[in-house]
Amino acid sequence: MTNNALEDMARNYSFWQHKYGAYTPNDPLPKGSYNADVLIVGAGYTGLTTAREVKRDHPELSVMVLDANEIGFGASGRNGGFNMTLFGMEPEVTVLRWGKEKAREAQAYMQKAVAYVHDLIENEGLDSDYEHTGMWRVAYTERQEKRLKNTYRLLCDLAKDGSYCFYEQSKVREKLNAPHIRAAIYEPETGILDPCKHVRALKRLAEQTGAEIYEHSAVTDIRRTQEGVVVHTSSATIRAKKLVLATNAWTHTLPGPRKLRSRQRAVWTYQIVSEPLTDDEWKTLGWGDRMSIEDNRQLVHYLRITKCGRITMGGGDIGFEYGNGMDKWHDENVWQDLEAHFRWLFPSLAHKKIDYKWGGAVSANFDMVPEIGFIGDQNIIYSTGCIGHGVSLTQLNGRLIADLIAGVDSELSRFWIVNRSAIPVPPGNVLSYLGVKAITGVLKGVDWFEERNLHKAYDAMTEGQSNVT
Numbered sequence: 001m002t003n004n005a006l007e008d009m010a011r012n013y014s015f016w017q018h019k020y021g022a023y024t025p026n027d028p029l030p031k032g033s034y035n036a037d038v039l040i041v042g043a044g045y046t047g048l049t050t051a052r053e054v055k056r057d058h059p060e061l062s063v064m065v066l067d068a069n070e071i072g073f074g075a076s077g078r079n080g081g082f083n084m085t086l087f088g089m090e091p092e093v094t095v096l097r098w099g100k101e102k103a104r105e106a107q108a109y110m111q112k113a114v115a116y117v118h119d120l121i122e123n124e125g126l127d128s129d130y131e132h133t134g135m136w137r138v139a140y141t142e143r144q145e146k147r148l149k150n151t152y153r154l155l156c157d158l159a160k161d162g163s164y165c166f167y168e169q170s171k172v173r174e175k176l177n178a179p180h181i182r183a184a185i186y187e188p189e190t191g192i193l194d195p196c197k198h199v200r201a202l203k204r205l206a207e208q209t210g211a212e213i214y215e216h217s218a219v220t221d222i223r224r225t226q227e228g229v230v231v232h233t234s235s236a237t238i239r240a241k242k243l244v245l246a247t248n249a250w251t252h253t254l255p256g257p258r259k260l261r262s263r264q265r266a267v268w269t270y271q272i273v274s275e276p277l278t279d280d281e282w283k284t285l286g287w288g289d290r291m292s293i294e295d296n297r298q299l300v301h302y303l304r305i306t307k308c309g310r311i312t313m314g315g316g317d318i319g320f321e322y323g324n325g326m327d328k329w330h331d332e333n334v335w336q337d338l339e340a341h342f343r344w345l346f347p348s349l350a351h352k353k354i355d356y357k358w359g360g361a362v363s364a365n366f367d368m369v370p371e372i373g374f375i376g377d378q379n380i381i382y383s384t385g386c387i388g389h390g391v392s393l394t395q396l397n398g399r400l401i402a403d404l405i406a407g408v409d410s411e412l413s414r415f416w417i418v419n420r421s422a423i424p425v426p427p428g429n430v431l432s433y434l435g436v437k438a439i440t441g442v443l444k445g446v447d448w449f450e451e452r453n454l455h456k457a458y459d460a461m462t463e464g465q466s467n468v469t
């Protein structure tokens with residue numbers, strides 16, 4: 001690994017940002033007073049898609065976008081790149097809390113979202129390294145396989161015909177040399193992309209419509225006044241008729257309306273990427289379909305092939321910090337566990353080095369379902385709770401928010417996550433910290449129980465392993 005990679009990791013850049021190389025951000029918003037018809041805070045997939053869609057609908061509106069960092073620094077430039085249909089945490093959880101009809105609507109929304117991203121990339125010729133590969137959800141143990149079959153039946157009930165197939169182990173083995181995988185759900189209409197290339201392509205598209213984007217321009221205050229909303233950065237004031245808060249996992253840290261503090265919390269997920277595989281290694285492994293893969297553990301692992309011939313894997317344990325800090329992007333223990341899982345899953349690659357590792361924050365709310373809401377009247381809109389499944393969701397949400405801004409009554413704007421009654425995050429740092437710890441503890445307990453017969457082999461893998469150089 002080069003020094004450059006070590007420096008980039010120390011700065012908390014993702015592999016995708018590192019691979020992207022030199023990037024020149026737009027200038028910060030200069031000192032002064034401004035007016036905007038629509039002001040968007042946060043320039044990830046949500047903010048940039050909203051900006052573009054608003055300008056396309058209404059070119060006469062002035063649209064300004066502010067981001068505290070450079071574009072791609074948030075989850076949009078550091079995710080796994082799965083263009084996928086999973087809504088919230090699990091279909092079972094959505095059905096339990098919201099019933100089958102709403103779960104069906106959510107499934108249809110997510111299938112539309114995946115198509116929205118795929119079509120956008122094709123129609124606009126975006127250089128996002130997109131591959132429409134399909135996706136597997138896999139089980140390692142008998143109990144997980146039993147649960148996988150139930151999930152498959154539920155998904156078939158919720159989704160349109162032909163959305164999913166079930167692969168028994170013999171079929172799995174034809175397609176991938178991963179001896180511990182016992183079964184898989186295959187979902188063909190999904191894909192993978194390079195998240196950083198994609199979010200920066202979205203920036204270009206938004207600018208082409210005339211949206212003004214300022215980077216390194218953190219919002220430090222938000223107030224409602226008679227004439228609209230007044231937003232401050234450290235050196236500028238913007239009066240906006242409509243304000244969109246597209247700040248994802250940072251939303252609880254925003255100044256101003258108290259409601260924002262109880263919408264969600266940041267939960268950290270971590271990723272590693274291997275050194276490139278040789279032609280012989282790819283041959284031994286199979287994986288000719290290049291599908292992305294998630295397992296059906298409670299604390300899910302996700303993995304995929306990169307365009308540059310590596311394997312990236314994320315997930316497993318999660319991070320949560322006490323208070324409002326946004327600094328838990330590194331966790332050596334989780335990276336080590338990921339490395340062990342990689343070697344266990346692919347014995348033929350046990351010698352491979354891990355070249356790069358990073359972490360990022362997802363927005364998790366208390367009832368594990370996305371939310372688009374208002375502060376007071378409909379002039380301040382926020383979007384939270386992607387729960388780590390936001391690549392497709394947040395981009396269609398951007399289209400939906402454009403409808404809300406225009407006051408259009410559409411199929412999208414009637415989607416039930418808009419203005420839904422969400423369970424607030426418990427007040428104060430102690431309660432929310434204990435709440436998340438309790439939920440994580442239960443999830444870990446279920447994984448431990450379902451995988452108890454795998455533990456010996458797994459522990460042997462974990463002992464003394466840190467192959468990152």
Ligand SMILES: Cc1cc2nc3c(=O)[nH]c(=O)nc-3n(C[C@H](O)[C@H](O)[C@H](O)COP(=O)(O)OP(=O)(O)OC[C@H]3O[C@@H](n4cnc5c(N)ncnc54)[C@H](O)[C@@H]3O)c2cc1C
Pocket residue numbers: 041042043044045046047066067068069070071072073074075076077078079080081082083084217218219220246247248249250254269270271302314359360361362386387388389390391392393394
């Ligand atoms: C490691 C990881 C892997 C993931 N993998 C997948 C995946 O494979 N598939 C999937 O569907 N989803 C995945 N996700 C989730 C997905 O990436 C997110 O749901 C999605 O990118 C969120 O987009 P966003 O625009 O809402 O937020 P973000 O991209 O997080 O953007 C929020 C922006 O707000 C800015 N901001 C914060 N505070 C302020 C402020 N005060 N002033 C101005 N700007 C501010 C931040 O700088 C940031 O750029 C993953 C997430 C992570 C972290």
